[in-house]
């Protein structure tokens with residue numbers, strides 16, 4: 001990326017007065033604070049990371065794609081595979097919660113649009129790695145899930161689940177009028193310890209681990225979702241909740257499982273791009 005392009009990114013989506021990432025001391029303090037929050041709270045929040053203007057542009061881009069988004073309205077469990085009928089009915093492995101949402105895939109975004117421009121910025125990838133105390137992270141290579149967005153309307157919700165990757169960044173682009181809160185139980189399970197009693201308590205709303213961190217549009221949220229049970233509570237009101245999700249991995253070629261792509265987007269392969277029409281942008285062929 002050229003110096004001009006970097007300067008444009010600093011001048012454009014990221015609030016360069018609040019986040020002076022080109023100042024090593026300021027950046028180091030930011031990284032230290034994010035690590036402290038991750039250790040203490042289970043997530044790190046960078047409020048107003050993206051300027052209101054850029055947030056509005058990104059929200060507009062996602063809303064323009066809503067007619068082409070994949071709609072899910074079903075009950076899903078937090079665990080993969082078929083439910084084990086031999087375990088008691090209240091066991092979290094048998095519980096299913098509503099997934100009612102619209103999802104926009106990576107290949108539906110304009111590669112030069114505001115959302116993708118932020119995601120493919122190497123400076124953000126390096127910042128995320130530093131905040132997560134990882135020596136090197138890559139943007140995941142998945143053609144559908146690496147950068148995606150979810151849109152939740154009135155009554156929609158994103159049920160309880162664990163992520164299948166370690167690192168995800170959320171960028172809230174538009175909040176609901178009410179509800180639509182991100183709720184999670186940090187590190188409620190770990191390698192070799194599924195803590196099913198604790199997970200059941202979280203699903204019941206009685207776990208002391210449960211948190212609903214405050215977040216406003218423009219906030220960047222770092223979160224380790226593989227072992228932290230999480231959901232988005234039901235949205236109330238006409239204003240849609242819009243969030244962009246950026247995924248990272250320690251490997252440069254990480255792809256999600258085909259079944260994950262089908263679950264989220266109803267397809268496993270990217271849609272071939274149509275050549276741009278004179279005077280108009282190329283659109284996915286599902287348009």
Ligand SMILES: [Fe+2]
Nearest residue numbers: 162163225230
């Ligand atoms: Fe998730």
